[in-house]
Amino acid sequence: MSGNDNTVNIKNEGRRYHHGDLRAALIEAGLEELQTKPPEEVSLREIARKAGVSATAVYRHFPDKAALLGALCLIGAEQMTAAFRDAMSGISDPRKAFEAMGRAYVRFALANPSLFRMLMTHKLEEGTPWNARLGELDKALSGLLPEQASDEQRRVRQLQAWALVHGLAMLMLDGQVPADEALIGQAVRVYFA
Incomplete structure (x- = not known):
């Protein structure tokens, strides 16, 4: 020196x-x-x-630890959103894009089990609606619902779609069903077909 x-x-x-x-x-x-x-x-x-x-x-x-975990949740949410966008990029058919997003959700959970579990259990700030986590889902869903669909119909459909892919992800993470790529595709395709 x-x-x-x-x-x-x-x-x-x-x-x-x-x-x-x-x-x-x-x-x-x-x-x-x-x-x-x-x-x-x-x-x-x-x-x-x-x-x-x-x-x-x-x-x-x-x-404190909670603040660091909160920052990790923000990064995890960004990574998950990027995975959704990557999965849907170049797909013009709204149904196929929606299916790709569903598969990406399950794949993200399987690739990042601890981060995923933390994302899903991290408490949102007071007053933040539950569907704030699902901005990309809302965008993808808008291409599938009729223009005259009410806000309530949109919320219910969004919740149904989230419940399916989240339930599938959790069943696979917990070893209740095999973490099989073909099964992921079939479960998502059957629901959205």
């Missing part, structure tokens, strides 16, 4: 760590933790260790 160099390198398990964005590093470490642990077993201390910082550094960005 030269006499004019005021930088510090922190080494962590052989990796160079640079504090460009500690909040993002903590979120990334939290998502890694959720790949192997349920949300209730995620440890702030372990997340800090993975990010290469002291446990107290976490509190500069998150006042």
Whole structure:
């Protein structure tokens, strides 16, 4: 290091760590933790260790574990929305796009079981309607319902569709039915056909 160099390198398990964005590093470490642990077993201390910082550094960005889990939920919701969009991209038929979205929901749950469970159990802010989680579903559904469908008819249809794919995802996650790609396609296709 030269006499004019005021930088510090922190080494962590052989990796160079640079504090460009500690909040993002903590979120990334939290998502890694959720790949192997349920949300209730995620440890702030372990997340800090993975990010290469002291446990107290976490509190500069998150006042408690609930705040960090809330941030992880926001990222998970963005990832799930991206999975929906990817699944529906390039599909012009509204029914086929809707089916693709249903399959993507189940696949996301199977690929991210802890994150998915946390997303579905995380309490929304007071006053947020339950269907706020389903913006993409609402868009996809609008192409299938008649223009004269009432708001109530739309809400019921949305709930029916969500209940089907969520129930299928949970049955597969809990080992009640096999996590089989063909079965996912058949269950979603039968319902929306």
